[in-house]
Amino acid sequence: MKFIIGEKKEFLDFVNSISKEDNIAIISHTDLDGVASAILLEEILKTKGLLESIKLKKFIDYKKRIFQLILHELKEKKISSVFITDMNPENVDSEGFEAFREKFRVFSIDHHPVGELKDKKGMIKAETEYCSAFICYELGKGILDSEKWKWLANAAAVSDMCHKNPEVLKFIQEDYPEVNRQNIFEFPPGKVSSIINSALIYFDDVKEVYDLIKDKKIRELEKYDREVRKEIGKWVRRYEKEAEFYPEKNLHFYYFNPDFDIKSTLATIISNKKKDAVFVFVSDVKEEPEFVSVSARNQDCREDMNKLMKKGIEGLKNATAGGHVPAAGGRFLKKDLKKFKENILNLIAVQRR
Numbered sequence: 001m002k003f004i005i006g007e008k009k010e011f012l013d014f015v016n017s018i019s020k021e022d023n024i025a026i027i028s029h030t031d032l033d034g035v036a037s038a039i040l041l042e043e044i045l046k047t048k049g050l051l052e053s054i055k056l057k058k059f060i061d062y063k064k065r066i067f068q069l070i071l072h073e074l075k076e077k078k079i080s081s082v083f084i085t086d087m088n089p090e091n092v093d094s095e096g097f098e099a100f101r102e103k104f105r106v107f108s109i110d111h112h113p114v115g116e117l118k119d120k121k122g123m124i125k126a127e128t129e130y131c132s133a134f135i136c137y138e139l140g141k142g143i144l145d146s147e148k149w150k151w152l153a154n155a156a157a158v159s160d161m162c163h164k165n166p167e168v169l170k171f172i173q174e175d176y177p178e179v180n181r182q183n184i185f186e187f188p189p190g191k192v193s194s195i196i197n198s199a200l201i202y203f204d205d206v207k208e209v210y211d212l213i214k215d216k217k218i219r220e221l222e223k224y225d226r227e228v229r230k231e232i233g234k235w236v237r238r239y240e241k242e243a244e245f246y247p248e249k250n251l252h253f254y255y256f257n258p259d260f261d262i263k264s265t266l267a268t269i270i271s272n273k274k275k276d277a278v279f280v281f282v283s284d285v286k287e288e289p290e291f292v293s294v295s296a297r298n299q300d301c302r303e304d305m306n307k308l309m310k311k312g313i314e315g316l317k318n319a320t321a322g323g324h325v326p327a328a329g330g331r332f333l334k335k336d337l338k339k340f341k342e343n344i345l346n347l348i349a350v351q352r353r
Helices: 008-016 032-047 071-076 094-103 132-139 146-159 166-173 188-202 207-214 218-242 263-271 305-312 334-347
Strands: 003-005 024-029 054-060 081-085 105-110 123-126 244-246 251-255 278-284 291-297 320-323 327-333
Touching: 008 105, 008 123, 008 132, 024 032, 032 054, 032 081, 032 132, 032 146, 032 188, 032 207, 054 071, 054 207, 105 132, 123 132, 132 146, 146 166, 146 188, 188 207, 188 218, 207 218, 218 263, 251 334, 263 278, 263 291, 263 327, 278 334, 291 305, 291 334, 305 320, 305 327, 305 334, 327 334
Parallel strands: 024 054, 024 081, 081 105, 105 123, 251 278
Antiparallel strands: 003 123, 244 251, 278 291, 291 327, 320 327
16 A cells, blocks of 8 residues: 555654653544544554553544534543544645644544645545555554454445455455455455444444444444344335436435435445436434535546535535545535535536436
8 A cells, every 4th residue: 555645654653652641532533434443543552552541532524613623622631642534634624623733743544635735744645445444454564463453444445435446355355255346245344344334323422333343243233234224225215206316417416314324325325326427415414403414426436526515515604525536425504405406516517428
């Protein structure tokens, strides 16, 4: 794996500079890649005798001014060193992140597209086809028990569709030689990925499943997988009847409100059936009903979903967006849903057939 920003030595120097008197925070995204990254980081710090120094593990979704919103909690716990994984600070709030780095020693590990952040010290980035957990696994080689944690790197890679990368697929095939891009969900990496993702969807608080994942208690998570799959099946059927389609743009738009936050999963499932089309799924944010969140997909990468989402929220108050070329997301005020929809309809290119 080649890093496009930073290097392993920089990460190790940062870790080795932390004393047992320092207080550490790990801040990560709420999805499987984010959780797996946090677990692998925790294990790396544990081998350095720093487990007791981890005073905060916090899992957050993208929202405006996020670094300012978590500032009080970090100060309250007297945090001095912060690891941020699977989050692109430039997508959230580059100015807020710069101010945040003035208050704490920060190291960021990520795989989202490079933004315009000027100071790229204390950062490691790989190409987007490598998930953050895979990066953390690579950083932990020679430190961690690699065989013990390979299953988690595999599951995170599948969850982020990184098995499409030949290098990552080859890594998975070391243990499962019959795996390919099409059948991977028939093998343990794909099955485990699906079960964990369902549990993370089922519970509002990531911490409720964090230790079960870390202890590889996958069987205890299977019952949540069944419930979430049932909900997904219901909305796949409803989608066929209720979604809006704009044929001149080859765009499918669906605003819906399921019992669980299955928006991203549903978008992936349905977009894989029609890879040339653009899919935009929107639902309310339950804990903040004045907001909606969005998941966008274009599996053949004809349209850049990262750019589309960022352009789609331009001019919208308290809005954030970002991601990758085939898959991206965002959130904005519910009152701006009509404007967002108009924006993306005006931005998206007419599909050639």
